[in-house]
Amino acid sequence: MPTYRLTLEYDGTRYRGWQEQKNAVTVQGELRKAIEAYLGAAVELGGSGRTDAGVHALAQVAHLRVARELRGEALLRETNDRLPADIHLLGAARAPERFHARHTAVARSYLYQISRRRTAFAKRYVWWVKRELDVAALAAAAQELRGRHDFAAFCERPEEQTSTVVELERAEVAEAGDLVLVRIVASHFLWKMVRRLIGALAAAGAGELRAGDIGRLLRGEQVAGFVPARATAPPSGLFLERVLYPGDEALGALEPAFPVPRNA
Amino acid sequence: MPTYRLTLEYDGTRYRGWQEQKNAVTVQGELRKAIEAYLGAAVELGGSGRTDAGVHALAQVAHLRVARELRGEALLRETNDRLPADIHLLGAARAPERFHARHTAVARSYLYQISRRRTAFAKRYVWWVKRELDVAALAAAAQELRGRHDFAAFCERPEEQTSTVVELERAEVAEAGDLVLVRIVASHFLWKMVRRLIGALAAAGAGELRAGDIGRLLRGEQVAGFVPARATAPPSGLFLERVLYPGDEALGALEPAFPVPRNA
Numbered sequence: 001m002p003t004y005r006l007t008l009e010y011d012g013t014r015y016r017g018w019q020e021q022k023n024a025v026t027v028q029g030e031l032r033k034a035i036e037a038y039l040g041a042a043v044e045l046g047g048s049g050r051t052d053a054g055v056h057a058l059a060q061v062a063h064l065r066v067a068r069e070l071r072g073e074a075l076l077r078e079t080n081d082r083l084p085a086d087i088h089l090l091g092a093a094r095a096p097e098r099f100h101a102r103h104t105a106v107a108r109s110y111l112y113q114i115s116r117r118r119t120a121f122a123k124r125y126v127w128w129v130k131r132e133l134d135v136a137a138l139a140a141a142a143q144e145l146r147g148r149h150d151f152a153a154f155c156e157r158p159e160e161q162t163s164t165v166v167e168l169e170r171a172e173v174a175e176a177g178d179l180v181l182v183r184i185v186a187s188h189f190l191w192k193m194v195r196r197l198i199g200a201l202a203a204a205g206a207g208e209l210r211a212g213d214i215g216r217l218l219r220g221e222q223v224a225g226f227v228p229a230r231a232t233a234p235p236s237g238l239f240l241e242r243v244l245y246p247g248d249e250a251l252g253a254l255e256p257a258f259p260v261p262r263n264a
Numbered sequence: 265m266p267t268y269r270l271t272l273e274y275d276g277t278r279y280r281g282w283q284e285q286k287n288a289v290t291v292q293g294e295l296r297k298a299i300e301a302y303l304g305a306a307v308e309l310g311g312s313g314r315t316d317a318g319v320h321a322l323a324q325v326a327h328l329r330v331a332r333e334l335r336g337e338a339l340l341r342e343t344n345d346r347l348p349a350d351i352h353l354l355g356a357a358r359a360p361e362r363f364h365a366r367h368t369a370v371a372r373s374y375l376y377q378i379s380r381r382r383t384a385f386a387k388r389y390v391w392w393v394k395r396e397l398d399v400a401a402l403a404a405a406a407q408e409l410r411g412r413h414d415f416a417a418f419c420e421r422p423e424e425q426t427s428t429v430v431e432l433e434r435a436e437v438a439e440a441g442d443l444v445l446v447r448i449v450a451s452h453f454l455w456k457m458v459r460r461l462i463g464a465l466a467a468a469g470a471g472e473l474r475a476g477d478i479g480r481l482l483r484g485e486q487v488a489g490f491v492p493a494r495a496t497a498p499p500s501g502l503f504l505e506r507v508l509y510p511g512d513e514a515l516g517a518l519e520p521a522f523p524v525p526r527n528a
Contacts, residue, residue, distance in 0.1 A: 120352040
């Protein structure tokens with residue numbers, strides 16, 4: 001069947017996540033409605049993976065299989081005309097029939113925006129951390145995440161996973177004005193893993209975790225006074241930044257999705 | 265009386281503009297409520313000028329006169345704790361008693377964000393212009409605005425103004441990704457003037473106005489098929505960027521308040 005690779009951005013604030021559910025407004029559900037209204041036919045539509053309620057995407061990827069050939073440009077325009085304002089289709093290109101948004105993907109990149117100040121504009125797109133943050137300590141803690149580890153301590157319901165071992169390819173930290181940006185790249189992620197890692201990194205930046213503590217948690221040891229699940233960062237600051245497929249361009253420099261406006 | 269210079273940012277989407285009104289939620293009204301709740305006393309509070317309903321500010325300035333001395337830091341923190349999430353006090357500094365936010369100001373700078381694409385994130389902060397824009401033509405038209413002109417054609421209710429002559433100091437145009445930014449600086453502005461100028465500049469960029477047409481409108485001539493009031497740009501893209509007082513630092517480079525996220 002003709003297959004298309006769709007790329008889309010969304011503001012997740014209003015949605016119960018990506019994945020279609022009964023009795024809940026989801027991004028996949030809205031996208032399906034828009035495409036099926038345009039084509040007047042049912043389609044097969046699958047995303048690269050779930051994003052949780054309130055999480056945003058700069059470039060979620062989905063595959064679309066339809067019974068007839070379409071022009072990518074018309075699909076893009078007609079779908080956007082039917083989508084709610086907070087979902088936007090960026091691209092629609094013909095793909096090989098074997099293309100599967102989840103199975104073909106080789107890596108996912110997440111971007112997290114921590115704001116060091118209150119902001120009138122970007123509240124939906126940051127986590128405002130009031131504690132004083134030592135960015136060097138936060139960045140050092142991020143280095144402890146790299147490599148192959150058992151992330152059970154940073155996962156919701158680890159008992160439901162086949163495996164909680166993940167190879168974490170990159171954990172980058174950068175400052176951009178009043179924002180602290182964190183990018184985490186891995187082949188796959190566990191439930192709530194990114195938000196729990198960010199919560200732990202913020203705790204390291206605030207001096208609540210010491211050098212080596214993240215490594216201890218990854219080895220299944222306890223760290224007195226710290227429970228990753230209680231430190232989970234809110235979804236507002238989280239963006240699915242890129243989904244990478246074989247042959248895709250490499251990730252660019254770590255930049256904010258939404259800078260907090262420069263101070264006057 | 266002890267006088268303070270307040271600097272604040274706000275997302276104007278929810279507000280009926282800056283200026284206090286009976287039976288309407290305004291930025292000045294919310295700011296007064298927060299300060300008076302903290303101090304437990306009535307205060308004198310005046311802004312640099314009105315911003316219309318839906319218009320944002322990166323750095324609106326107000327003067328605050330109170331009966332007793334305050335510490336700027338406490339005023340900042342306690343006021344922000346009481347403000348709605350879409351208004352944020354950036355600074356509060358002791359000022360000379362003669363400081364008056366409106367009368368002491370020597371110039372105002374407005375920033376306008378035109379987006380050349382639909383965006384899931386920044387709808388509240390841009391005007392999405394679907395027409396193809398020639399940015400060089402738009403920038404050339406902006407040059408016609410510079411200098412001393414009668415802006416009656418670009419003003420709502422010109423008959424209520426003492427004078428519609430304004431010296432327009434700067435009209436700058438820049439591209440930033442999918443955004444076209446326009447900055448307009450003048451000592452003062454007439455009602456709806458910026459939004460009507462932006463509407464005319466967009467028409468020039470779209471080829472609906474020709475070179476010299478803006479000059480014709482400024483000389484009170486008619487331009488067939490073009491009525492500035494009907495081309496008024498929406499408030500969503502407009503930000504009061506800076507209010508300049510004697511001795512203030514000059515304006516920096518023209519940059520977006522909110523870039524539309526880079527395309528995947």
